[in-house]
Amino acid sequence: MKKIMGERFAEYRSPEIERIERRLFLRRGLSLGALALLSGCNITDQESVQNMLLGMSKWNDRVQGWLFDPTKLAPTYPESAITKPFPFNAYYDEDQVPMIDGNDYRLELAGLIRERKPWSLPELYALPQASQITRHICVEGWSAIGKWSGTPFRIFLERIGADTSAKYVGFKCDDDYYSSIDMATALHPQTLLAFRYADQILPAKYGFPMKLRVPTKLGFKNPKHIRAIFVTNEYPGGYWEDQGYNWFSGS
Amino acid sequence: MATAQQGRWVRVHPLVVRITHWVNVLAIVIMVTSGWRIYDASPIFDFTFPASITLGGWLAGAVQWHFAAMWLLAANGLVYLLYGMLSGHFKRKLWPISPRAVAADIAAALRGRLAHEDLSIYNAAQRAAYLALILAIIVQVLSGLAVWKPVQLQTLAALMGGYDGARLVHFVAMAAIVAIVAVHVVMVALVPKTLPSMFSGRIRRQS
Numbered sequence: 004m005k006k007i008m009g010e011r012f013a014e015y016r017s018p019e020i021e022r023i024e025r026r027l028f029l030r031r032g033l034s035l036g037a038l039a040l041l042s043g044c045n046i047t048d049q050e051s052v053q054n055m056l057l058g059m060s061k062w063n064d065r066v067q068g069w070l071f072d073p074t075k076l077a078p079t080y081p082e083s084a085i086t087k088p089f090p091f092n093a094y095y096d097e098d099q100v101p102m103i104d105g106n107d108y109r110l111e112l113a114g115l116i117r118e119r120k121p122w123s124l125p126e127l128y129a130l131p132q133a134s135q136i137t138r139h140i141c142v143e144g145w146s147a148i149g150k151w152s153g154t155p156f157r158i159f160l161e162r163i164g165a166d167t168s169a170k171y172v173g174f175k176c177d178d179d180y181y182s183s184i185d186m187a188t189a190l191h192p193q194t195l196l197a198f199r200y201a202d203q204i205l206p207a208k209y210g211f212p213m214k215l216r217v218p219t220k221l222g223f224k225n226p227k228h229i230r231a232i233f234v235t236n237e238y239p240g241g242y243w244e245d246q247g248y249n250w251f252s253g254s
Numbered sequence: 255m256a257t258a259q260q261g262r263w264v265r266v267h268p269l270v271v272r273i274t275h276w277v278n279v280l281a282i283v284i285m286v287t288s289g290w291r292i293y294d295a296s297p298i299f300d301f302t303f304p305a306s307i308t309l310g311g312w313l314a315g316a317v318q319w320h321f322a323a324m325w326l327l328a329a330n331g332l333v334y335l336l337y338g339m340l341s342g343h344f345k346r347k348l349w350p351i352s353p354r355a356v357a358a359d360i361a362a363a364l365r366g367r368l369a370h371e372d373l374s375i376y377n378a379a380q381r382a383a384y385l386a387l388i389l390a391i392i393v394q395v396l397s398g399l400a401v402w403k404p405v406q407l408q409t410l411a412a413l414m415g416g417y418d419g420a421r422l423v424h425f426v427a428m429a430a431i432v433a434i435v436a437v438h439v440v441m442v443a444l445v446p447k448t449l450p451s452m453f454s455g456r457i458r459r460q461s
């Protein structure tokens with residue numbers, strides 16, 4: 004009692020009021036939380052969570068586009084570091100790998116490309132070639148080092164008169180896989196249209212007749228068994244991307 | 255007796271610390287449980303986390319949660335660190351830490367005799383635990399960046415022994431965070447009067 008009397012009237016009252024206000028605030032907060040939990044059961048709210056997560060994934064696409072340095076090279080390794088055997092990986096089992104006849108094969112081109120004539124394998128093999136030993140990193144977390152050889156994709160895009168100011172390059176594959184990448188990554192010096200693995204013509208399990216090797220992106224952004232390439236400004240998505248995996252998936 | 259029971263209200267936790275603490279709880283819970291799901295897709299060790307305690311439902315969902323909540327963790331952590339350094343909060347509450355006092359306090363805690371008379375002052379064991387948690391989260395963010403961007407941030411990844419090294423650091427720092435949080439929660443359960451003060455910021459001093 005003495006203590007209270009010793010303090011000024013205003014100072015004595017305000018903590019009480021504060022406490023009541025705080026209690027009200029907390030109660031309101033709790034009931035809001037309870038409401039959120041309850042409505043968590045209905046689908047529209049789960050949809051709003053989905054929308055939030057997809058919105059963040061799109062935001063992360065943009066951030067990764069800013070972070071991407073078109074001159075920064077992925078680390079390369081000596082031959083001794085190559086992972087043997089290099090793991091097979093696809094959305095299907097190894098016995099379902101498509102068997103493609105190289106003699107009949109033609110690479111089709113579409114979209115914002117000046118010369119859209121199909122390419123045969125001998126014509127592709129005659130293009131300038133480059134090799135790289137780089138790390139393939141899977142979205143699952145594992146990684147493996149391999150050696151790929153082929154044409155720098157930038158050279159190919161320039162050769163066919165692709166509009167390199169367009170946003171996307173898309174890929175359609177003979178195993179019904181499809182994917183797409185940003186133009187900056189397509190023009191990166193280490194992005195290869197790869198025809199060989201470990202100095203041998205790409206075996207079926209690694210993507211015959213060609214795979215896009217992108218050492219600056221996760222493994223699923225490296226489509227195999229490519230049948231058609233197109234350049235576009237319309238977001239093309241991808242097999243895994245359309246199911247919720249992040250589109251840019253840069254490393 | 256009556257005055258002793260009523261006591262005097264003392265401010266023990268500033269508002270910024272309370273807000274960032276609870277936002278951090280949310281961010282860490284999302285990051286750890288979604289991280290477990292991502293780990294399960296390709297385990298480093300001979301075990302996986304039970305799916306029932308993970309977040310995301312499948313790998314893509316877990317990755318979405320992980321890369322959404324990382325912004326919450328980073329932004330909230332930045333506010334906390336800036337506040338802690340600029341306001342003098344760290345210097346006031348976490349400093350000094352003497353290894354001898356930490357050892358003495360841990361020994362006292364194990365015997366169940368750790369003093370908690372004045373909650374506005376962190377004992378040496380608390381100081382060590384909170385500082386270790388701050389450092390573990392910083393290591394966790396750095397190793398996470400290295401795992402996410404082993405090409406763009408390859409110097410950072412190289413510091414941790416490359417991509418696989420960064421994955422290992424990311425796992426070890428997670429384990430450290432979970433261990434420190436577990437001890438922290440047990441201590442709160444043993445001294446329950448500390449919990450309301452983490453909401454209200456005040457405690458009634460018995461004097």
